[in-house]
Structure formats: structure tokens, C-alpha cells
Amino acid sequence: MIVIDAGHGGNDPGASGNGITEKDYTLDISLFMAELFRDLGVPVALTRTTDETLAPEERVSRIMTAFGNNQDVIVISNHLNAGGGDGAEVIYALRNKDTLARIITEEIAKEGQNIRKWYQRRLPSDTSKDYYFIHRNTGVTEPVIVEYGFVDNASDADQIKNNWRRYAEAVVRAVAIYKGIPYTGVVPTEGYVVKSGDTLWSIARKFGVTANELKEFNNLTSNLLTVGQVLQIPTPKAPVEPTPPVIPPSDNTYTVASGDSLWSIARKFGVTVQELRNLNNLTSDLLSLGQVLLIPIKEPAPPVEGTIYTVVSGDNLYSIASRFGTTVNAIREANNLTSNLLSVGQTLIIPTTEVPVEPTPITTYTVARGDNLYSIANRFGTTVDAIKRANNLISNLLSVGQTLVIPAAGASTGRTYVVKSGDSLWTIANRFGLTVNQLRSANNLTTDLLSIGQVLQIP
Numbered sequence: 001m002i003v004i005d006a007g008h009g010g011n012d013p014g015a016s017g018n019g020i021t022e023k024d025y026t027l028d029i030s031l032f033m034a035e036l037f038r039d040l041g042v043p044v045a046l047t048r049t050t051d052e053t054l055a056p057e058e059r060v061s062r063i064m065t066a067f068g069n070n071q072d073v074i075v076i077s078n079h080l081n082a083g084g085g086d087g088a089e090v091i092y093a094l095r096n097k098d099t100l101a102r103i104i105t106e107e108i109a110k111e112g113q114n115i116r117k118w119y120q121r122r123l124p125s126d127t128s129k130d131y132y133f134i135h136r137n138t139g140v141t142e143p144v145i146v147e148y149g150f151v152d153n154a155s156d157a158d159q160i161k162n163n164w165r166r167y168a169e170a171v172v173r174a175v176a177i178y179k180g181i182p183y184t185g186v187v188p189t190e191g192y193v194v195k196s197g198d199t200l201w202s203i204a205r206k207f208g209v210t211a212n213e214l215k216e217f218n219n220l221t222s223n224l225l226t227v228g229q230v231l232q233i234p235t236p237k238a239p240v241e242p243t244p245p246v247i248p249p250s251d252n253t254y255t256v257a258s259g260d261s262l263w264s265i266a267r268k269f270g271v272t273v274q275e276l277r278n279l280n281n282l283t284s285d286l287l288s289l290g291q292v293l294l295i296p297i298k299e300p301a302p303p304v305e306g307t308i309y310t311v312v313s314g315d316n317l318y319s320i321a322s323r324f325g326t327t328v329n330a331i332r333e334a335n336n337l338t339s340n341l342l343s344v345g346q347t348l349i350i351p352t353t354e355v356p357v358e359p360t361p362i363t364t365y366t367v368a369r370g371d372n373l374y375s376i377a378n379r380f381g382t383t384v385d386a387i388k389r390a391n392n393l394i395s396n397l398l399s400v401g402q403t404l405v406i407p408a409a410g411a412s413t414g415r416t417y418v419v420k421s422g423d424s425l426w427t428i429a430n431r432f433g434l435t436v437n438q439l440r441s442a443n444n445l446t447t448d449l450l451s452i453g454q455v456l457q458i459p
Contacts, residue, residue: 001067002037002044002175003141005077005134006030010053015082018157019221022080023051025160028219029078029148029168036172040181043067060137069139074100074175077134078168081147086156087114088167091145093135094120094128100178101144107170107177112230113149113159146171161219165232166191191230198225199288207233223286252295256287269295307350311342314364317433318390319405324350328433340392340433363406367398380406385441389459394437419454432458 006026008014014022030046037044045066047059054062067073081089088108092101101118109115121131130136134143148167149156160167176183192203200211200223214220217234225231254265262285266273276282279294287293309320317328317340328340334351342348365376373384373396384396390407398404417428425436425448439445442459450456 001070001073002042003047003063003066003073003075004030004034004037004044005047005059005063005075007077007079009048009051012053015080015151017082017152018154020080020151020157020160022082022151025080025164026078027051029164032165033076033078033168033172036169037175040172040176040183042175042181056133056137060133063134063138063141063143069141071140071142073141074179075134075138075141075143076171076175077143077145079145079147080160081150082152083150084152085116085150086153087116088149089116089147090118091121091132091135091147092118093138093143094122094130095140096142100142100174103178104144104146104171104174107174108148108167111163111166111170113163113167114156161221162229162231164219166230191232194225194229194231197289199223199291200225201288201291203231209234254293254295256289256291256293258289260287261285262287265293265295271296309348309350311344311346311348313344314403314405315342315344316340316390316392316405317342318392320348320350322390322405322407326351329431332433337433340435365404365406367400367402367404369400371398371400372396373398376404376406382407388441389438392435392438394435417456417458419450419452419456421452423450423452424448425450428456434459 006023006029008023008026010023012023014026016022027048027050031049034044034046045062047062048054063075088105090101090104092098098118098120105115105118123129123131123136132145134145148164149160151157151160173183175181192207194203200214200220204211204214211223213234214231215223218231252269254269256265262273262276262282266276273285275296276293277285279296307324309324311320317331317337321328321331330351331337331348332340334349363380365380367376373387373393377384377387386407387393387404388396390405417432419428425439425445429436429439436448438459439456440448442457
């Protein structure tokens, strides 16, 4: 017969430190231990099953009335220690031998906890009596006080948080050994040993449970694991092949590699970070190597209506846009272009403009000996900057035989852009399918410095 005493309670919190309050853990340990004894068919009673304040007299009364004043009654009083020490200890009554206390410490040690000692303690004013009332006032029963560790020691506190179920089961196992009760193990004693590279997510996936279930089952207060830490696995208790997620045919998966972040993966697949979070039920942006993410597939954009044009030698996006009465940016978007570079023979979709316009005739000029940009601009009534923009020139150097697109005099897109916080010449140029030099030339800029609210002309 077993009486389990959850130390402290109610207005008496007991020891506290490192996120642990003694009365809460002793109650959890006691309730869990009672279930294990019941599974073994051992009669069991508890002094408290809620967060209740118990005076010493009431606690003793409940112990003595549970099964009477009987030598076959074992009293287990569960406690946590404080005072700067380390490890577990067991105190037994003066009237008893140390056998049970020794077996309890041996079994707790098997679960990885350090052991201080098992011992008796005498009342200083009368050394014939026990120091603790649980020993002194409980008749002929066999009481033990089990201190599982020190809450004011950070390492011990972590051990208690992560392993209190294992320590409780060790005490049950010790009583079974002491009383010769067949014991096959209610809680798997092997558990899962954390290895280098493990995360809560990867272990949960391995055993077909969720990371939250693992945290709750092991009383973890954070996602941090240590190599060698032993985790108990909630049902199913044996490893199972995880059920693969149901992935619509249009969805892809991606395995996280070194250096990946949600932002880089989202950018790679043309989706947003929030879309990745939502599809994968992520509560943070932290990823682990080997983690498999579902990648949402965007609905294909409707086909772009327009003219098919094959790039010929001398073409550039500006000259083609001018010829068909559209913009460089419209051509880039219609063809998913990431730069202004074209290759001869490349096929482009020229989007249809909302208002049909007559294609602008293109004037070309072949550079002759003695020509320069100024003389050519003067000849055609345009400007040096306009010719440079039309031909993506980054300098004023020309070569004999070079073919230039000559923009119409005064040609301008009429577009402006107001500089915002975080803008740079590069980001603005990239947005409009231009080069930084084209933006500089169009706005007569002598530096790359911009100011918020500045209005730029977009060629």
C-alpha cells in the first residue's frame, strides 16, 4: 500500500528558482506516480490532488487514515531541494533500514541524475527522534522523503524540467524491486537520446507527433535541446513512418539547405514569406537543415496578348519599346525578363497597349569616321543623353560602323518617381528596367545620393 505526499501546496509554494515552483512539480510528480502504481495494481492514496494548503497535522492525518498505521504502508513524500547543492537525495526514518532509500537513489541514478546521498536526520533537541514530522509522526509506516534536485541550480533545474517523469518512474520501479512486484516498465526507460543536429521539429516528424506534443510531454519550456538529452515520446511510443503531407499536384516541396532563410526561399520561388509560413504552419522564421517545406505554386498568369517579335542585331529593349509604342518595363514583365540583356534570335512578346498607337518609326545611324555623340545629336536635333539612353551607352566612346538608334527630338516618357525611404538609384533603375547611368543622365545627377521626396524623371 502506497501513500504519496505532494510536498507543500496552496499558500506554501516551497522552493523556487529557474522557472520552477516546488509545489507545482511535486503535485505533477505525485499524480503521475499514482497512475503508475495503479497500473501495477498497487493500492495508492494521495495527501493532496490539487493546489491545496495542508498543515503538518492534516498531512499526517491523511497519511495515517489512508491505510491505517501499518508496517506494509510505504509513504513517499515528494520534494525539490534548494540551497546551492546538486543532485537527488533520500531521507529515511530512524525506525527503518536504508534498503528502500538506497534502491530509490540507485534507480534515479540510472536516469542520469547525480546522487548526493541517502541518510537519516535526527531532531537536535531529542536525538532519539526523527527531524522531519513525516518520519516522526507516521507511526510504524515506512516513510521516505525524496528530493529530486536543486531548483536554484540551473543545471539541476533543467534536469528536473526535462526528466521529472523519468525520476518519478524510477521511484515506482524502486518500490517494485523492494517489494518483489513484477515490473515491466510503464514508461519506456530508453526514450530518445538527442543527437547532434536534432531539433524538436525533426524528432517530432521522426516519431509521427507534433513539436508541441513533444514539448508538453517532456515539460520543456523552450525549443532548445542538448546533445545527450533524453526525450520521452508520446503515443505512438514506437517510431512510425510519418504520414506524408497531402500535397496538391500543383505544389512543390523544398528541402532546407545550409544558408537558407525563409526570405531567400520565398524569393527563389516567387512567393511571400507569409505564404510560406501559412502553408507550412510555421510560428517562427527559424528553419533547420533538412526541413521539408511546401512551396505554394502561383496560379499561372493569363497569357499576354501581343505581337511576337524576334530580336535582330542592334536591337535593345528601348528601341523595341519605341518601335511598338510600349515601355521597356511592359516588355520585361510580359517576358519575365530579369535584365535588359537581349540575344539575337530571342523571341519576345510585345504586349498590346490599352490604346492602340501607331508604331514609332525608328531612325538609325551608322557611325562614320570623325563622328562623336555631340555631332550626331546636333545633326538629328536631339541630345547626347537621349542617344545614350536609347542605346544603353555607358560612355561617349563610339566606333566606326557602329549602328545607333536615334530617338525622336524631344522624346520623353513623361514619367516621374518620388524617392521613398530605402530607395537607391539601383533599386529605382531596376524597377523601371533602366541602368543607373540612364537615371543619372536623365536627371543630371553628379552623385548617387538621393533624398526622400526628390522627384526623378524616368526616361
